[in-house]
Amino acid sequence: MMKRNLAALLVGLLFGLGLLLSGMTDPAKIQNFLDLSGLWDPSLLLVMGGAIAVAAPAFAIAKRRTRSLLDAPMQLPANQQIDRPLILGSLAFGAGWGLAGFCPGPALVSAAAGHVPAWIFVAAMVAGMGLHAWRKRGR
Amino acid sequence: MQLDWAHFTPWQSLGGGLLIGLAAALLILLNGRIAGISGILGGLMMRTPADDRAWRWLFLAGLLLAVPLWRLLAALPQPTITASTPLLIISGVLVGIGTRYAAGCTSGHGVCGIARASPRSLLATASFMLAGFVVVYLLRHSGVGAAA
Numbered sequence: 001m002m003k004r005n006l007a008a009l010l011v012g013l014l015f016g017l018g019l020l021l022s023g024m025t026d027p028a029k030i031q032n033f034l035d036l037s038g039l040w041d042p043s044l045l046l047v048m049g050g051a052i053a054v055a056a057p058a059f060a061i062a063k064r065r066t067r068s069l070l071d072a073p074m075q076l077p078a079n080q081q082i083d084r085p086l087i088l089g090s091l092a093f094g095a096g097w098g099l100a101g102f103c104p105g106p107a108l109v110s111a112a113a114g115h116v117p118a119w120i121f122v123a124a125m126v127a128g129m130g131l132h133a134w135r136k137r138g139r
Numbered sequence: 140m141q142l143d144w145a146h147f148t149p150w151q152s153l154g155g156g157l158l159i160g161l162a163a164a165l166l167i168l169l170n171g172r173i174a175g176i177s178g179i180l181g182g183l184m185m186r187t188p189a190d191d192r193a194w195r196w197l198f199l200a201g202l203l204l205a206v207p208l209w210r211l212l213a214a215l216p217q218p219t220i221t222a223s224t225p226l227l228i229i230s231g232v233l234v235g236i237g238t239r240y241a242a243g244c245t246s247g248h249g250v251c252g253i254a255r256a257s258p259r260s261l262l263a264t265a266s267f268m269l270a271g272f273v274v275v276y277l278l279r280h281s282g283v284g285a286a287a
Contacts, residue, residue: 002188006196007169012198015162015174016205020216023148027241032143034268034275038200039143043152044228048249051158051163055254058164063214063255065196068171075171079242081182089241090248090263094270095172096233096280100222103245104238105176105202106230110218112203116222121231126184128235 004070022047025109026100052118071084163251170194173203176202176237241267 006019023029023043032041065074097103102110110118163174172179172194179195185194209215220231238244241263243252251263252260276281 004170005193006285007215008163008172008194009197009201009204011162011166011174012201013205013208014158014201015163016156016202017209018158018160018162020155020205021158022152023216024155026216026218028148028221029148030271031221031275031278032146034271035144035279036272037276037280038140038141038216039142039146041143041146043146043148046149046152047159047244048158050153051160051250052254054157054251055167056161056162056256058168059251059255062167062171067239068167070169073144074167075173076167077242077252077257077259079207080257080259082259085240085262086242086259087266088236089239091237091264091270092233093237093244094267095274096237097235097245098265098271098274099230100227101220102230104180104228104233105244105246107234108176108180108202109205109206110200110208110220110275111204111252113218114214115218115220116229117222117224118218118241120224120227121222121234122233123251124179124231125235128241129181130184130235131232132239133161133181137186 004072007070015105016112017126018051019106019109024103025106025113027106027110030101030103030106034101153227159246159250160254163246163254167196167251171245173199173251175243175251177244178242178247179236181235181239 019025033044107121111122166172166174179198183195208249248263
């Protein structure tokens with residue numbers, strides 16, 4: 001438990017450093033990727049490609065295990081259903097992503113760097129997540 | 140379509156991607172969890188058991204601590220944020236609700252999901268990218284953007 005918590009801290013740190021290095025904490029860079037009819041910045045594709053290339057072998061190993069290396073249950077998503085929440089939720093997310101150029105990770109990092117617009121975005125994002133949690137709890 | 144050579148950062152972005160991938164690989168192999176930011180953060184707002192909360196807080200703490208650590212070594216990259224306050228609020232709410240209903244964002248679906256070849260994540264990624272393309276087109280190349 002202690003080791004897993006320490007691992008989570010270090011992995012979060014590594015993730016944050018990766019986001020900063022990748023340039024994805026700059027909303028303009030995200031929007032320049034999403035702007036196909038303007039000057040197109042393909043950097044995001046390299047971020048995703050690099051990340052997937054490293055993560056894919058790890059997930060292939062994970063699929064064959066029931067416990068993690070630090071002895072926690074292997075919690076791979078079991079849901080395989082293509083449903084409305086998946087599609088509509090993703091479309092809503094993408095619309096918000098395009099509007100300001102922030103997705104959750106970079107927004108948190110940008111907020112930690114002290115950028116006030118990122119604080120506003122994160123506050124609204126947390127409210128949105130809270131709304132979802134409240135709706136789910138209500139059932 | 141024209142490439143934006145002035146802003147294209149192939150090596151930094153690839154390097155950052157490799158670090159993000161390494162983080163995702165370590166979290167699944169060591170802890171058996173998906174490195175999806177919206178899921179890790181949003182999970183804290185659900186009725187999750189006490190022993191499922193500490194790692195979430197610590198992961199997020201690590202994510203935020205990347206900023207002071209980076210600052211020790213180099214200057215932080217300066218972002219360009221053009222969205223107005225109302226637009227930031229609308230987009231934040233859309234991202235918050237959307238990622239939770241879709242059960243993932245750019246990290247959970249776009250990186251981890253595609254890395255494990257999940258059809259759900261492929262479709263989610265295609266959907267949020269499509270919406271992003273359309274919205275940025277409207278924002279930058281139509282009259283709608285000027286009004287916002």
